[in-house]
Amino acid sequence: MTILSKIKLIKELAAAMCLVFIAAVNVSASEEAAHSSGASHWFWMIVNFAVFLSVIIFFLKKPLSEYFANRTRMIEQTLEEAKETKILAQKALDEIEKQLKMKDSEIERIIHIAKTSGEAERDKLIENAKRMAEKIKEITEQNIDFEKRRAISDIKKSAVESAMEMAENSIKENISPKIKDKLFDDAILQIGGKN
Template identity: 30%
Template sequence: MKTITSALALGLIASPALAAKGPFFSLANTDFIVLIAFILFIGVLVYFKVPGMLSKMLDDRSSGIQSELDEARALRDEAQTLLASYERKHKEVQDQADRIVAQAKADAEAAADQARSDLERSIERRIASAEDQIASAQAGAIKEVRDQAIVVAVAAAREVIAEQMTAADANKLVDDAISQVDAKLH
């Protein structure tokens, strides 16, 4: 080990002016020193099991990436499931909203039709009531005219009878009326 460290120290001390002088297998040849240093470096790496550690680190990193990819796939699948669920719910809500709007339109049309028919019946009742009031007023006017005509006729008849009737005729009429009443009551 001491020789390795001294060789490394000599390799570091070597100057570029001494580069590649002399035979290849000599400590004066920089190519040979670099080759020995490289072999020693590889030996140290193998001795401390650095390739195994690197391999283990790469495997761990690979398995970590794989687990992250699996988790990402699972999250993506879950997100797609949720998206499909929300889209389905959105479609259902939209369909329900369309049905509610259609039902509201139908209800509004039915209410408008009902209001029209109620208005028509109300107008018909008012027209009938007005016609009844007119007929009643007409009947009242006719009755009033008849009553007035009767009063006028009775007054005229009284005057005519009073002028043409004598006391004997009046007594005879009274006696006839009493006899008729007596005959009708018994």
């Protein structure tokens, strides 16, 4: 305990003792007043009350004024802190709302980009599928045309072979041995002439 706090404690004890003394005098005066009557009784009661009130005001004026000043300062400080806290909370709320709006616009932008990209990719895939279908159709038509020409060629070849075979059979049946010998001799002459 510091010296100042000890002095303050002594003053407070002295003030309390004075109050007790005044209260005792007050009680004593009340008993005497009960025995006496009239205006003097009221006069001394009022004087006693005025002295008591003056002593209380004298001793409690400074501590009460300090208490109320400190209390007022504390309330003002609390109100100021509450205002600052409210301002900070409002700023934080505004910042969060701003970020939410930015997030909403960012989400919309991402959705728009994804949608646009998806549509472009879909269009690209459709275009590629159309080109592939066109190529497949073209290749199929070429294969059909090739197979058709080959079939016609095979049919012609088969027809020629059949015709040759039929002609050969017909000639074999209709040719006489004399004509065969003559054809054989002519063929030998031709082969011999070429050498």
